[in-house]
Amino acid sequence: MYDLNPFKQEVKQAQEWLAKEYSQIHTGRAAPALLDGVMVEAYGSLQPLKNVASTTIEDPKTLRVVPWDKGQIKDIERALHTSDLGFSIAVDDSGIRVIIPALTSETRQKLAKIAKERLEDARITIRKARENFLNAVKDQKLPEDVTRNAKDDAQAITDTGNNDLESLFKKKEAEILS
DSSP, rough: OOOOHHHHHHHHHHHHHHHHHHHOOOOOOOOGGGTTTEEEEETEEEEEEEHHHEEEEEEEEEEEEESSGGGGGHHHHHHHHTTTTOOOEETTTTTTEEEEOOOOOHHHHHHHHHHOOOOOOHHHHHHHHHHHHHHHHHHHOOOHHHHHHHHHHHHHHHHHHHHHHHHHHHHHHHHOOO
């Protein structure tokens, strides 16, 4: 009578979005995912950094970016500077070294606040998806007991989704504040 799969898919997408957002919040440790949002002007168009260079962990505070084409070093350096990630950048003959600064307690608090805001954005997405699902069920003019079951099912999925989001947040918060 009603299909929960699209709603479940939207909840899953909200969880995936939050996980991706959290992967881009740096915690003072080097991770190639920190540079996922960097776009490089290459060959006449904007390309994600991972399409024009390899990124590896050199040590716990340093990433090494090695372009496929050595002529792209200046473009990659420019993209890293304009991305405003707050990293130090050093260019050498084989590529670019991205140095991740140590976090201060004030910076950690700001990052935890940003993580909380992202959590709330994901929760809002789930609430909107639930509301859209319930409106679609209501528009079908189903029997009252079926409508109530749909509402209960949607609430159970929402609760599970929110609990999963909360556990992602707790994990990221602990990582940021440690």
